[in-house]
Amino acid sequence: MNKIQIYSPAKINLNLKVIKFDNNSRKHKLKSRVSILKLCDVIQIIKSKSLNIKYHKLNKKIYLADDIIKKTISYFDKKYKKKSSFNINVEKKIPVGYGLGGGSSNAASILKFLYSYYKINPNNFWIDAPNIGSDVLLFIDQNPKMIDGIKSIKRIKPSKPRWKKIFIIIPNQKNLTKDIFLNFKKKQYHHTNIKTKNDLTYSSRALNPEFTRIYDFLCNFRDDFKLFDMSGSGSSIFVSFKSAYVEKSIIHNIHEKFPLLRIEKSYYFS
Structure with a gap:
């Protein structure tokens, strides 16, 4: 072959x-x-x-x-x-x-x-x-x-499926899936007033200080995001923007605040 x-x-x-x-x-x-x-x-x-x-x-x-x-x-x-x-x-x-x-x-x-x-x-x-x-x-x-x-x-079969732009933010510090779920199971985290659709975000914040700093910084721009949250057990964070203008500006701000941070531009099917 x-x-x-x-x-x-x-x-x-x-x-x-x-x-x-x-x-x-x-x-x-x-x-x-x-x-x-x-x-x-x-x-x-x-x-x-x-x-x-x-x-x-x-x-x-x-x-x-x-x-x-x-x-x-x-x-x-x-x-x-x-x-x-x-x-x-x-x-x-x-x-x-x-x-x-x-x-x-x-x-x-x-x-x-x-x-x-x-x-x-x-x-x-x-x-x-x-x-x-x-x-x-x-x-x-x-x-x-x-x-x-x-x-x-x-x-799930979307009515008008297409590829949509999204950015994946990769902190240097990983989350260990086992530790995240154990922390969640034992409730060894603090509920804060953050808005998240991922229950494991609280455990990630409890165990990963770098994730918390990045996540909190991104919360300042929440009104400019279409999508924003942690994926799975983390520690990656995804964001998509409401406009190309704010996208360029915020990506620049992220790089300026966290110069060693890896940001991957990709597309998700939805």
């Missing part, structure tokens, strides 16, 4: 409500509206004599403690009685550990590739994806989704 290149998109949670903690699954039940971004990882695949998976960021090799691509292939091979051997190179353009779903998206992209390569019915994605990870099913297509529970995900 020739080298195959596939794209693995990020996502944002436009809102997030923690319903309750489920003792059976040991996970929190969530309600959240999710949109897919154009920001994506690039995955190159070529046939090989053995399975080799490498991750790169800006041409530098990186190591991921939990390799979800390896987990996906292992699951697939066991279920469908295959022995997959490929060289897989992943260029990580999606920031790792910021609530943007890069790992789950990588798993979804590889799963779709394996269905195609082995000529297996792609409708199996609905069954296989939740067994690999709770968010993998979000990446079945580019349509917006609604998470309602733990494994319940519903497609």
Whole structure:
């Protein structure tokens, strides 16, 4: 086979409500509206004599403690009685550990590739994806989704779907998902008068001082935003603007206040 290149998109949670903690699954039940971004990882695949998976960021090799691509292939091979051997190179353009779903998206992209390569019915994605990870099913297509529970995900079909501009702000300090949910479960945070549609924002503020400084600064411009909040368990923040004029001015102000801050311009499908 020739080298195959596939794209693995990020996502944002436009809102997030923690319903309750489920003792059976040991996970929190969530309600959240999710949109897919154009920001994506690039995955190159070529046939090989053995399975080799490498991750790169800006041409530098990186190591991921939990390799979800390896987990996906292992699951697939066991279920469908295959022995997959490929060289897989992943260029990580999606920031790792910021609530943007890069790992789950990588798993979804590889799963779709394996269905195609082995000529297996792609409708199996609905069954296989939740067994690999709770968010993998979000990446079945580019349509917006609604998470309602733990494994319940519903497609939303917009009346006039299109790509809309959005900016993703990436603090230097990450949030650890486990710590954020534990903080929320134990209620070790303070409610403030901030307006947020993400229940986990309060825990992020309790655990991540840099996030709090950036979030509070952005609150000064709330009236100029169409969208503004933290994505998932953070610590990334998304903003979209009401006009091009205020967009340019506020982006300049953010860079001036936080010169080392990474800001990614992208588009979300809605």
